[in-house]
Amino acid sequence: MRVPARIYASEKLLAEMDSMVFEQTANVATLPGIVGYSLCMPDGHWGYGFPIGGVAAMDPATGVISPGGIGFDINCGMRLLRSNLDHDEIKAKLPELVDRLFGSVPSGVGAKGRIRLSVSDLQEICRKGARWCIEKGYGWDEDLSTTEEGGCIAGATPENVSDRAMERGQHQLGTLGSGNHYLEIQVSRPENVFDADRAKAFGLTRPNQVVVMFHCGSRGFGHQIATDYIAVFLRAMVSEFHITVPERELACAPFGSRIGQEYFGAMKCAVNMAFANRQLILHHVREAFTDVFRKDPKELGLHQIYDVAHNIAKIETHIFDGTRRELLVHRKGSTRAFGPGCKELPAQYLRTGQPVIIGGSMETGSYLLAGVEDGKQSFYSTAHGSGRIMSRKKARHLYRGTELQKRMFEHGIYVRTASFAGLAEEAGEAYKNIDEVITAASAAGLAKPVVRLTPIGNVKG
Amino acid sequence: MPYEYLENVALSDVAFRASGKTLEEMLVSAWEATLALMVENPQNLHAQEFRSFQVKDTAADFLLCKFLGELIYFKDAETLLLRISSLQVQKVQDDLIVSGEAFGERIDPMRHSLGVDVKAVTLYQLRVENTPDGWNCQVVLDV
Numbered sequence: 001m002r003v004p005a006r007i008y009a010s011e012k013l014l015a016e017m018d019s020m021v022f023e024q025t026a027n028v029a030t031l032p033g034i035v036g037y038s039l040c041m042p043d044g045h046w047g048y049g050f051p052i053g054g055v056a057a058m059d060p061a062t063g064v065i066s067p068g069g070i071g072f073d074i075n076c077g078m079r080l081l082r083s084n085l086d087h088d089e090i091k092a093k094l095p096e097l098v099d100r101l102f103g104s105v106p107s108g109v110g111a112k113g114r115i116r117l118s119v120s121d122l123q124e125i126c127r128k129g130a131r132w133c134i135e136k137g138y139g140w141d142e143d144l145s146t147t148e149e150g151g152c153i154a155g156a157t158p159e160n161v162s163d164r165a166m167e168r169g170q171h172q173l174g175t176l177g178s179g180n181h182y183l184e185i186q187v188s189r190p191e192n193v194f195d196a197d198r199a200k201a202f203g204l205t206r207p208n209q210v211v212v213m214f215h216c217g218s219r220g221f222g223h224q225i226a227t228d229y230i231a232v233f234l235r236a237m238v239s240e241f242h243i244t245v246p247e248r249e250l251a252c253a254p255f256g257s258r259i260g261q262e263y264f265g266a267m268k269c270a271v272n273m274a275f276a277n278r279q280l281i282l283h284h285v286r287e288a289f290t291d292v293f294r295k296d297p298k299e300l301g302l303h304q305i306y307d308v309a310h311n312i313a314k315i316e317t318h319i320f321d322g323t324r325r326e327l328l329v330h331r332k333g334s335t336r337a338f339g340p341g342c343k344e345l346p347a348q349y350l351r352t353g354q355p356v357i358i359g360g361s362m363e364t365g366s367y368l369l370a371g372v373e374d375g376k377q378s379f380y381s382t383a384h385g386s387g388r389i390m391s392r393k394k395a396r397h398l399y400r401g402t403e404l405q406k407r408m409f410e411h412g413i414y415v416r417t418a419s420f421a422g423l424a425e426e427a428g429e430a431y432k433n434i435d436e437v438i439t440a441a442s443a444a445g446l447a448k449p450v451v452r453l454t455p456i457g458n459v460k461g
Numbered sequence: 462m463p464y465e466y467l468e469n470v471a472l473s474d475v476a477f478r479a480s481g482k483t484l485e486e487m488l489v490s491a492w493e494a495t496l497a498l499m500v501e502n503p504q505n506l507h508a509q510e511f512r513s514f515q516v517k518d519t520a521a522d523f524l525l526c527k528f529l530g531e532l533i534y535f536k537d538a539e540t541l542l543l544r545i546s547s548l549q550v551q552k553v554q555d556d557l558i559v560s561g562e563a564f565g566e567r568i569d570p571m572r573h574s575l576g577v578d579v580k581a582v583t584l585y586q587l588r589v590e591n592t593p594d595g596w597n598c599q600v601v602l603d604v
Contacts, residue, residue, distance in 0.1 A: 046472065047473075072580065072581045109576065112540060168534060170538070171537075172537065179604045219537075220538075391472050421576045
């Protein structure tokens with residue numbers, strides 16, 4: 001190990017972590033150019049190369065970039081939207097709204113986006129990200145200011161993306177995916193507001209205010225880019241760079257090398273495609289609310305709170321060992337959480353710190369937090385979810401999707417799904433306790449809980 | 462059953478073992494294991510669309526990756542769910558070349574009972590073994 005490994009967790013979470021978390025966090029610590037610590041967040045669990053919840057910052061001059069430190073689903077992330085409605089105002093129309101959302105936002109195996117795109121459109125989206133959507137009328141300018149990187153990370157190079165990736169991604173813009181991806185209607189109950197000042201600054205001003213959260217990424221496009229470059233790196237690691245790694249999924253290349261930069265440029269294409277994907281979904285959400293409530297989305301107060309990535313690598317400036325340094329920060333199943341005063345934040349969040357969106361299971365709820373000053377210890381990174389504790393096979397064996405849907409309805413959550421088998425796999429019991437993850441993240445000084453959000457409606461692929 | 466899903470190898474995704482008397486049979490079993498995650502009763506897919514494919518690699522495990530990747534590609538790029546109708550593996554110098562024909566249907570949520578979307582073949586604990594009893598493989602899929 002070139003640096004120590006550090007895992008953030010309570011004793012209970014640590015005891016529940018699978019053994020691969022420790023092995024993989026230690027493996028990441030062997031990567032050339034790693035700075036500080038190999039980190040793992042409280043929701044850490046087994047991944048490919050990096051653990052999920054893994055964070056590693058590298059010196060760009062001497063360090064490597066590793067697709068395993070970003071994940072297959074490049075820029076898988078979260079977006080949160082508020083409304084000026086409360087639970088009572090939508091209760092009667094909730095099933096209609098969820099049904100409408102299920103119809104508006106394609107999800108599941110083989111889902112195609114509602115917008116017809118050419119490959120050259122997708123190439124333009126690679127360069128422009130969510131801005132492409134705004135230019136076409138699928139959103140508002142303000143959506144960009146409340147999206148990480150303004151919805152577009154500079155330096156994307158579509159010429160470094162394979163035809164295969166383009167063909168996989170071409171029909172998927174504006175789709176949710178499946179598995180643990182979802183779109184949820186939630187409410188902010190007054191007893192679950194932990195920081196009223198920050199909640200107000202994030203636009204949560206009413207008891208039982210209705211919000212919409214969704215979780216998805218770059219779809220087949222990002223997966224193909226990751227697959228392509230893992231193969232390229234594996235060949236070059238031995239033949240060109242003479243790097244050895246403890247497992248193949250940690251395949252890497254020097255960040256400054258030709259192929260390292262080619263992957264970085266291709267990765268940025270997937271980052272931007274995912275921002276555009278979530279922007280288009282946001283547009284469809286606004287359309288659905290308008291159709292159901294017969295009001296303009298601005299009348300309904302459907303403003304974005306934030307959009308944040310949890311599978312990404314970025315050049316960021318951090319103070320390390322008393323020196324301001326540019327570092328390549330890998331976050332794999334880890335959310336950026338800039339503290340108050342970070343200049344990358346939009347003006348309205350400079351005082352509060354960055355909104356951080358962490359999803360729990362579909363039955364237990366999710367959290368909105370804020371980045372804090374102490375977050376500098378982890379390069380301003382925190383958890384991203386609750387993490388699975390049960391295999392998909394076991395969950396399908398224990399639960400029936402149709403019965404789970406009924407159970408959730410009895411508990412006040414109306415669910416539409418493209419796959420009942422998939423729904424069974426996402427049963428609440430399959431996940432860690434999100435409250436414990438959040439408590440641990442907060443206690444460690446990685447982020448501050450602002451509000452716990454209660455699910456009332458769900459669309460799953 | 463030429464394949465089984467594994468419970469303790471991958472919690473977030475899906476792992477399976479597949480087998481066959483020949484490498485060709487094992488590859489087909491691996492594809493059937495992958496397809497069965499995405500659609501119930503894949504044996505009922507009709508022959509409405511036909512595709513050919515060819516992949517090659519010098520190593521059997523990467524060959525398996527690329528082969529499964531072809532059919533994942535058809536699922537995303539053309540919204541096709543395909544079954545294998547014929548497959549052969551040839552060794553040409555250092556390369557193993559898989560050539561095959563597949564048939565199937567465009568995905569239709571009204572007719573197909575869909576499962577989870579398979580997005581990538583990972584390298585995690587990926588292995589292909591040639592034993593006296595036949596060929597075995599283990600695969601973890603990103604879903």
